[in-house]
Amino acid sequence: MITAKRDGGELSDAQIDWVVDGFTRGIVADEQMSALAMAIVWRGMTRRETARWTAAMIASGSRMDFTDLPRPTVDKHSTGGVGDKITLPLAPLVAACGAAVPQLSGRGLGHTGGTLDKLESIPGWQADVTVARMREILSDPATGAVVCAAGADLAPADKRLYALRDVTGTVESIPLIASSIMSKKIAEGTAALVLDVKVGSGAFLETLDGARELATVMVELGRDAGVRTVALLTAMDTPLGRTAGNALEVAESVEVLAGGGPADVVELTLTLAREMVAQAGLNIDPADVLSDGRAMDHWRSMIQAQGGDPDAALPVARHTEVVKAESTGVLTRLDAMGVGVAAWRLGAGRARQGEKVQAGAGIEMHAKPGDSVVAGQPLLTLHTDTPDAFAGAVAALDGAVVIESAPASEPGELILGRIG
Structure with a gap:
């Protein structure tokens, strides 16, 4: 063979x-x-x-079945990026629209953050949920969403193979990437799936052609398995939102659920929510559900259902350092990879599976591309429990921040395409 x-x-x-x-x-x-x-x-x-x-x-393992639930099931998967906190406001929002959202998520590795790492910064929240408990939560009309770790019996071949590919230089293969993602998503038992395939410097795939190829293969795999599947191609040259980290991103997600938050996070959350609601066959506008507070109610219930306290104070890093603008002009570049690596070095991410992360570590971004800045004003605030990490984080930002007297062009679109 x-x-x-x-x-x-x-x-x-x-x-x-x-x-x-x-x-x-x-x-x-x-x-x-x-x-x-x-x-x-x-x-x-x-x-x-x-x-x-x-x-x-x-x-190679078991396949979950939620076809008997009283509400349609739909899930979302992102290929990963920097500041990609979208699952946090998205899952309760879609649940509040009337769907059941069984989302199996992972932890971060390298410069990309992990949804479970973010949620584990909430005091008491637990990532491990039994299938029986998942069914209870998904059936509860006040909750309807679960974000948890995959069980050991869900596509165990993928877990073994991914660990092997990670250390043998065989990660970069569209068929192997697509089968790794879709085997878990199909096995989790969702009836519909929306894929968020990131494109750019902070994504696994830097070119639109590569992202489109991966998205097409995954959509075909989903549909072949009887899962209604569509994919969006979204930009990841600049971090999403104004935070990259764990507790920092939770706080920003709560802002979105409260009706505020950064425009790009709100835009992508609503765009994906509309796709998910449509795939679930529901006739409702998620924007109305977000604005009237129902999504926040489902967030609180979702966190409580997994042992978390939505009212508890989030962890805060012991040390901070401010990176200031070196000149006056327009911020034209804030590179996602540079910011992601800096956040990782501060302790928000891990180099190897199993390493612990710092709940409070990460980066706040006080300006985004297109914003006017003045020399000396704060651009970034770095957060960590280990101040020795500041030097490495600042080094990772070398070349990631560009300020020009006049912008050469407007910031690009967030949504780059749709497959399916």
């Missing part, structure tokens, strides 16, 4: 089923699977191969 794929051949359904099952059970060695993954990176996969690989990953 390794040599066949290395030489450009196609794997049969039986071969794919055998190798995924064998790898999951330990019959296929890590060295063999890493060689096959590298051959797939080089040679790619056909649509049939990718669909079968995804099905085999799903079959």
Whole structure:
């Protein structure tokens, strides 16, 4: 199989089923699977191969079923970015519109933040929820949304393979990325799915063509599995909102639910909510639900349902340092990758799976591209519990901030395209 794929051949359904099952059970060695993954990176996969690989990953574990719930199910998945807190206001908003939102999320790695890390900054909140408890929460009309960690029996082949790909230079493969994401999303039992595929310096895919290819493959995989699936392509050259971190992003999300918050976070939240509501077959405008306070009510109920206290004070970092504008003009660039790496170095992210993160660490952004700034005014506030991290964070911001006397162009659009 390794040599066949290395030489450009196609794997049969039986071969794919055998190798995924064998790898999951330990019959296929890590060295063999890493060689096959590298051959797939080089040679790619056909649509049939990718669909079968995804099905085999799903079959390696259990598949949840929420078809008996009294409300339609719909979920969202983001490919990850900087300041991407959208799940936090989005899940309760869509639940308040009448859908059930079973969202299995992950923790951050590298410069991209993790939804579970953000929510775990809320005192008492627990990421681990049993399937029985998920069903209870989703059925409750006052809550209707769960954001939690995936169970060990959900696509276990993907968990093993992703860990292997991460250390063998085989992450960058559209078929393997698509099957990794979609195997978990299909296995979680949602009837509909909206994908947020990020594009730009702070995203996994920096080009629109690459993001469109990934989005197309994932939409096809979802629909092949009977899940109504659409994808939005959204910009990630600049961080979303005005915070990057954990507790900092929770606070900003609560601002959105209260009717305020940064315009870009509100825009993307409502755009994704409208897509999710439409996929769920509901006739309601999420903007009305956000403005009248119902989304906030569902947020509070959602946090309480998983042991959290929505009224508790959020963690605050022990040390801060301000980065000031070096000149007067217009901020024309605030690079998402630079900000993401700086937040990671401050303690908001992790270099390896399993490392702890600092709940209060991160970055506040006092200006965004298009804003006029004056020399000496605060541009960023860095937050950390470990002041030795400031030097590395500032170094990561070198070249990430550009101020010009006049902007060459207006900031770009947030929504770049739609697939499906």
